[in-house]
């Protein structure tokens with residue numbers, strides 16, 4: 131197995147394609163299932179880990195089934211389904227506010243390219259908040275009952291601010307203990323983590339997209355800084371899939 135013995139090993143995995151990714155709908159905290167293609171992507175993600183000899187010792191997921199099921203399918207494929215699991219809402223997808231459940235192409239059409247891209251990829255402009263009585267609200271969802279001031283919308287900056295405490299207090303201790311850590315999460319919660327790891331500026335982060343189902347492998351030094359760029363385990367598939375995410379709504 132490659133890699134330096136004294137580095138921390140971290141694998142980031144965005145869930146496989148969901149039913150709403152397939153239909154081009156803003157998703158956020160709505161708990162939609164994986165599509166059939168998404169399940170295949172998740173298994174392939176696990177096969178890539180196994181091929182490379184990367185063996186997760188612990189997995190951290192969000193509270194959303196697309197991430198939890200992706201982790202299970204990938205770990206099953208990698209013969210690592212038995213490892214401990216930790217789940218936290220702080221790894222959830224960005225809450226997409228009033229856009230949750232809306233068609234991306236229709237929003238772009240109705241509000242124009244600039245507003246669409248500002249809501250989708252600006253660092254600090256959240257969409258309007260979602261009403262608590264909206265059919266796609268999580269205000270009454272028991273899984274968030276203990277979350278103080280659970281969001282009704284978020285921009286990427288909000289995601290970074292709620293995710294970082296979990297990175298530091300939930301994930302870093304596992305890395306420090308020498309465990310290979312798998313984080314199964316979402317397009318925007320992983321964009322926030324990659325922004326932090328790679329020191330990407332607030333402006334440049336708008337151009338970063340994460341593909342579904344392809345493991346992104348990091349080795350980190352003792353200060354949790356990458357010793358080299360994160361590596362997609364299937365770089366060709368990753369560049370096609372990144373392009374597809376970037377072009378959603380077009």
Ligand SMILES: O=C(O)[C@@H](CO)OP(=O)(O)O
Pocket residue numbers: 151155156157158159223224226250317318375378
């Ligand atoms: O809808 C969402 O929740 C996210 C991820 O699927 O979409 P986007 O890539 O547009 O931020």
